[in-house]
Amino acid sequence: MRPRTLFDRIWEAHTVVPEAADHPAVVYVDVHLIHEVTSPQAFSMLRDRGLPVRRPDRTWATVDHSIPTRQTGGRPAWLNAATRRQVETLERNCVRHRVPLFRAGDPGQGIVHVIGPEMGLTQPGRTIVCGDSHTSTHGAFGAWAFGIGTSEVAQVLASQCLLQSRPRTLSIEVSGALRPGVSAKDLILGLIARFGVAAGRGHVIEYRGPAIRRLGMEARMTVCNMSIEAGARAGLVGPDDETFAWLEGREMVPRGDGFDRAVEGWRRLATDEDARFDAELHFDASRLEPMVTWGTNPSMACGVSEPLPEPRGPEARAALDYMGLEPGRPLAGRPVDVVFIGSCTNARISDLRVAAGVLRGRRVHPGTRVLVVPGSASVREQARAERLDEAFLAAGAEWRAPGCSMCIGMNGDHLRSGELAVSTSNRNFEGRQGPGGRTILASPATAAASALAGAVSDPRPWLDP
Amino acid sequence: MKPLSRIVSRTVVLPGDHVDTDQIIPARFLTATTREGLGAGLFADWRRDASGSLRPDFPLNRPEAEGARILVAGANFGCGSSREHAPWALVDAGFEAVISTSFADIFRGNAARNGLAPVELDAAAHAELVASPGAEVSIALETGVATFPGGGSARFTLDPFARRCLLTGLSPLDFLLSHEERIVAYEDGLPRE
Numbered sequence: 342m343r344p345r346t347l348f349d350r351i352w353e354a355h356t357v358v359p360e361a362a363d364h365p366a367v368v369y370v371d372v373h374l375i376h377e378v379t380s381p382q383a384f385s386m387l388r389d390r391g392l393p394v395r396r397p398d399r400t401w402a403t404v405d406h407s408i409p410t411r412q413t414g415g416r417p418a419w420l421n422a423a424t425r426r427q428v429e430t431l432e433r434n435c436v437r438h439r440v441p442l443f444r445a446g447d448p449g450q451g452i453v454h455v456i457g458p459e460m461g462l463t464q465p466g467r468t469i470v471c472g473d474s475h476t477s478t479h480g481a482f483g484a485w486a487f488g489i490g491t492s493e494v495a496q497v498l499a500s501q502c503l504l505q506s507r508p509r510t511l512s513i514e515v516s517g518a519l520r521p522g523v524s525a526k527d528l529i530l531g532l533i534a535r536f537g538v539a540a541g542r543g544h545v546i547e548y549r550g551p552a553i554r555r556l557g558m559e560a561r562m563t564v565c566n567m568s569i570e571a572g573a574r575a576g577l578v579g580p581d582d583e584t585f586a587w588l589e590g591r592e593m594v595p596r597g598d599g600f601d602r603a604v605e606g607w608r609r610l611a612t613d614e615d616a617r618f619d620a621e622l623h624f625d626a627s628r629l630e631p632m633v634t635w636g637t638n639p640s641m642a643c644g645v646s647e648p649l650p651e652p653r654g655p656e657a658r659a660a661l662d663y664m665g666l667e668p669g670r671p672l673a674g675r676p677v678d679v680v681f682i683g684s685c686t687n688a689r690i691s692d693l694r695v696a697a698g699v700l701r702g703r704r705v706h707p708g709t710r711v712l713v714v715p716g717s718a719s720v721r722e723q724a725r726a727e728r729l730d731e732a733f734l735a736a737g738a739e740w741r742a743p744g745c746s747m748c749i750g751m752n753g754d755h756l757r758s759g760e761l762a763v764s765t766s767n768r769n770f771e772g773r774q775g776p777g778g779r780t781i782l783a784s785p786a787t788a789a790a791s792a793l794a795g796a797v798s799d800p801r802p803w804l805d806p
Numbered sequence: 807m808k809p810l811s812r813i814v815s816r817t818v819v820l821p822g823d824h825v826d827t828d829q830i831i832p833a834r835f836l837t838a839t840t841r842e843g844l845g846a847g848l849f850a851d852w853r854r855d856a857s858g859s860l861r862p863d864f865p866l867n868r869p870e871a872e873g874a875r876i877l878v879a880g881a882n883f884g885c886g887s888s889r890e891h892a893p894w895a896l897v898d899a900g901f902e903a904v905i906s907t908s909f910a911d912i913f914r915g916n917a918a919r920n921g922l923a924p925v926e927l928d929a930a931a932h933a934e935l936v937a938s939p940g941a942e943v944s945i946a947l948e949t950g951v952a953t954f955p956g957g958g959s960a961r962f963t964l965d966p967f968a969r970r971c972l973l974t975g976l977s978p979l980d981f982l983l984s985h986e987e988r989i990v991a992y993e994d995g996l997p998r999e
């Protein structure tokens with residue numbers, strides 16, 4: 342048989358109706374995740390047509406984007422009536438259609454791309470979709486996971502299927518080893534800086550090579566998360582022992598013999614030695630520094646102590662203008678107003694451990710507001726058990742309830758116009774974190790070090806060797 | 807969705823590359839639970855200054871832009887989030903087509919599903935349109951030809967299924983539901999979990 346890639350196998354196993362000249366393939370969806378922002382209109386489309394949710398048992402809902410992450414007077418601090426209405430609409434829709442929902446305060450609640458893996462819903466070989474572009478995160482487990490629009494959310498709710506043209510495959514082979522203090526976030530920012538924000542368009546990326554194999558699962562999630570920032574709809578990593586060990590014992594993962602059988606199947610998914618990709622790129626991880634973005638798309642990035650490049654073209658010039666930065670000088674030392682440690686890119690327990698390690702026993706700069714927002718209730722609980730929350734609070738950072746928070750600035754946590762932030766999230770678009778706000782993307786270590794200095798900082802002096 | 811076969815309109819030109827969905831419609835407009843009225847949020851942070859006044863020099867605010875149904879944009883238009891609010895906002899503001907040299911994957915699909923034609927032209931034809939904002943352009947979806955003032959024209963290809971949906975108003979949801987039997991058969995073959 343023709344040698345195949347991991348993606349080829351998932352595609353073939355999920356084709357309900359093959360592609361034809363006048364229509365794309367009908368592809369089956371194993372897991373459908375929904376949240377309050379991109380689902381209300383989808384449920385309305387169902388209601389208009391009198392259609393039920395076909396597989397409520399394959400659908401899971403959470404609230405994350407517009408929920409408050411703090412309380413005032415013992416009550417959730419809703420930004421406005423609209424955000425509250427959006428959450429209540431989801432609750433009503435889930436009750437009506439018997440879709441399981443994690444509400445704010447529930448132990449299973451959190452950012453949709455954090456809780457899927459946590460529950461063990463995210464498994465190798467599955468198709469996973471959500472009305473959210475960072476669904477690519479789940480690819481870290483060797484699943485084909487991608488973001489969809491709201492009409493497609495309605496299609497999946499009604500048919501458990503989607504129409505898909507077969508994407509092309511792109512191998513990104515990462516050689517070398519990351520140096521100490523350089524993380525998965527720096528790696529993906531480095532990749533996007535090198536290959537650009539459209540490099541993956543039309544493709545599913547498979548991240549391969551020794552540098553990827555050495556990453557833990559949470560680090561792989563960080564890499565796959567930002568596949569969309571490289572223009573790809575999905576990015577994945579072949580499952581291995583690291584993957585299986587991370588999954589074992591999770592709620593939705595089979596136990597005992599069932600687990601052993603599942604692992605056997607998962608092992609067979611691996612890309613064949615001699616399989617061909619439609620395109621291939623190579624990257625050497627061993628020379629990377631901690632990365633920071635200086636512009637208004639994620640490819641506008643460089644090492645933290647490198648001088649900012651002379652702008653090539655009008656977009657880079659406009660980006661520097663927007664950011665209030667000058668070429669020729671490094672970002673290190675630049676004062677920052679806000680540090681945000683959170684988001685589906687970097688708010689899992691390993692991220693918080695790194696940040697707490699930098700902040701423990703120290704104080705954040707008095708001129709800098711620092712927000713730490715765990716990715717899920719279970720991350721928050723674990724952080725408490727490890728007393729990371731104490732480290733954050735004692736350092737003068739805010740410690741919030743789980744949600745997207747300042748990553749998207751929908752819930753009242755946002756930058757004020759002109760403020761400059763170091764943020765562990767994934768988008769530095771103009772106004773992404775609040776109208777007029779300016780975002781520097783970086784790793785949790787870099788963000789925490791910048792919080793101490795009140796200025797963009799190389800984290801390496803603060804990290805234990 | 808109403809069928810759409812030919813779009814004839816003056817253009818509005820927004821030349822920058824990589825216009826992301828956070829610019830097309832900023833996140834604070836995403837708290838809506840319906841699709842109507844999102845045009846008010848279209849390019850909100852570019853259309854208005856911090857005090858909320860319209861910026862007269864922004865292309866969509868110029869008097870010539872009034873009633874335009876074709877937006878000419880730069881490469882990789884619609885990158886970023888999967889929010890369908892982006893095409894909803896464009897459609898609500900009266901647009902029926904976006905012309906670019908390339909579109910982000912999710913945006914392209916979202917646009918076509920909402921009666922907004924994603925028209926990809928080659929760099930030379932695109933440059934010609936960028937250089938003449940307000941030009942009267944005719945887009946024929948059936949034949950895949952865009953005609954410029956002065957008689958010049960350029961070909962484009964739409965995804966065949968997207969084209970069929972635009973031309974006939976066919977809904978992808980109906981198409982999926984018509985395969986119910988195949989879906990059931992597929993599910994019957996799935997291992998029990």
Ligand code: SF4
Pocket residue numbers: 405406452453454473475684685686744745748749766767
């Ligand atoms: S954390 Fe940010 S990127 Fe992730 S799902 Fe929430 S809003 Fe989207």
